[in-house]
Amino acid sequence: MHDTTGTKVFRVVTIVLLSIFTIIPIYVMVISGLKPLKDVQGAFSWWPTTLTVQPYIDMWKTVPLADYFVNSVIVSTVATVLSLIIAIFASYAISRYSFRGRTVFSTTVLSTQMLPGVLFLLPLFLIFVNINTNFGLQLVGTRTGLIITYLTFSLPFSIWMLAGYFDGIPRELDEAAKVDGCGPMRALLKVILPTARPGLVAVAIYSFMTSWGEVLFASVMTTDANRTLAVGLQLYSTQTNVYWNQIMAASVVVSIPIVIGFLLLQKNFVAGLTAGAVK
Amino acid sequence: MSASTAVKNSGPTAGASGRKPRKPRRAGWWLPYALLAPAVIFELVIHVIPMVTGIWMSFLKLTKMFISNWGNAPFVGLKNYQVALDFDSAVGLGLLKSFGITVAFTILVVGFSWGLGMAAAVALQKTFKGRAIFRTLFLIPYALPMYAGVIAWKFMLQKDNGALNHLIFDNLGLPGDKPFWLIGDNAFFAVVIVAIWRLWPFAFLMLMAGLQSVPTDVYEASAVDGAKPLRQWWAITLPMLRPVNMVLVLVMFLWTFNDFNTPFVLFGGSQPPAGDLISFHIYNASFLTWNFGSGAAMSVLLLLFLLVVSGIYLLFMNRRKDNA
Secondary structure: OOOOHHHHHHHHHHHHHHHHHHHHHHHHHHHHOOOOHHHHHOOOOOOOOOOOOHHHHHHHHHOOHHHHHHHHHHHHHHHHHHHHHHHHHHHHHHHHOOOOOHHHHHHHHHHHHHOOHHHHHHHHHHHHHHHHHHHOOOOOOOHHHHHHHHHHHHHHHHHHHHHHHHHOOOHHHHHHHHHOOOOHHHHHHHHHHHHOHHHHHHHHHHHHHHHHHOOHHHHHHOOHHHOOHHHHHHHHEOOOOEOHHHHHHHHHHHHHHHHHHHHHOHHHHHHHHHHHHHO | OHHHHHHHHHHHHHOOOOOOOOOOOOOOOOHHHHHHHHHHHHHHHHHHHHHHHHHHHOOEOOOHHHHHHHHHOOEOOOHHHHHHHOOOOHHHHHHHHHHHHHHHHHHHHHHHHHHHHHHHHHHOOOOOOOHHHHHHHHHHHHHOOHHHHHHHHHHHOOOOOOHHHHHHHHHOOOOOOOOOOOOOOHHHHHHHHHHHHHHHHHHHHHHHHHHOOOOHHHHHHHHHOOOOHHHHHHHHHHHHOHHHHHHHHHHHHHHHHOOOHHHHHHHOOOOOHHHOOHHHHHHHHHHOOOOHHHHHHHHHHHHHHHHHHHHHHHHHHHHHHHHO
16 A cells, blocks of 8 residues: 555644654753753743753752652552452453453442542542541551552552453463363463463552542641652652752652663553453 | 462463363462452452442432431432433433533544544655654653643643744734733633644554564555555555554544543643533532542543443454454
């Protein structure tokens, strides 16, 4: 099939416009993180007169960014691993067995996607407060509390996506494992999981990304002790100054690990996402 | 784990039996339940109990006095709902306005994100040199932590030292005064553009994956028949992408309607009336006034609305599929 002039023009125009739209905020972020404070407080300039890495040094002192980094890493990793493990078993059951209550369970899980986060936020907050008053167990302001709330979005999505992915793995593989004398758990561990690796990676990336970027629960459920990056980045605005250059530098630093991870594994992500979502 | 050792002992009889209904009470019938147990327990803790609690809360006069001891909050029946739906009262009017803004926001964001995602997916459908670079580039806004991208926009939208006003007035030389983008009526467009910037790569990702499943010989055959590209898109691409689009549009609708993060990070604590999206509105109604009962009632109303719209959408889509 040969391209007509019309399709060529369409392609070039689309790509150019969308590239500009995509790049500008990223460029502004990167370039402003390398400017001295006085240059981000005056009129904007595309080409900076002074380039400095000072914001990248100062940002660790203005707010305890390293602490927030550690909190974000711990909370996101534990939430991801936990929801992945729980989802593996549940999705395997949904994909490979028919049993009473199967439809009810999978519909329930799917429908939680519809629920606004704010609907869970208020009750969870109150339940946590109550647990604290009645049992002395502190959940608001702890990592445990935050991890539990993060499961509200990562667990249903993981189950949903993995079940779709497992469905795409031929049943003959399970049967072959069975013939070799494997029980269902060994079939899951030795056959299904290795085959489903792209799907597992996709689910893990998704959970980690959403936890890493989560703002709503993080802003209510955290205190000074367990603030995540999402909340910590807001603290560069003081009453006297907004350290835009440090905010932008910090934004670059919190983005780099996740963007690199995503771009390296994006093929898995696309395959996993569509297998789970489109089937 | 005890479940896994027990399963190993039960041997091959407990193996997978496919999709067809199994005979009841076969050996190992409990296995799927054991596999499901952790998920069910967590679902109870994170979804079912909070939801039941939330619905119960919406019938209580749950003000600051009762936060740590809400068992004692007085039961007021449907009072919170009455107030939320009384459009003559300040609370009801605020909710109605916020709802209207959110509907407009959702239509614009989902529409444009879908359109841009589709255009990009079609533009990158065929291989050409450098395709991988653009593919990667377009995915970056989606990969960025959401607050990092939105904060960059927030900086760009500053009145005096922002890149956008600099571009419009200093670079392109448009006449007039630099406007505020994050205060006043412009705030609506600001939040729409930022939300589109974040969401369209997701549409692109899904549609691109969907396009890969369209066999190229269909296009070739139709080209031989003299079909123009636009007609091919309408008659081949769009129908082939139906399953993807069905899920994609619903998911984007739900995410956008419930979006809290974009306005929260973009506007900080004090949102302008024009950018008062509904999740954010409910959050403020609950935590600023510490009236959780009222906030819970609004959440339940929001949930009912989303359930009805999603239900109608799915029914309509399934009927069209049956007719096709």
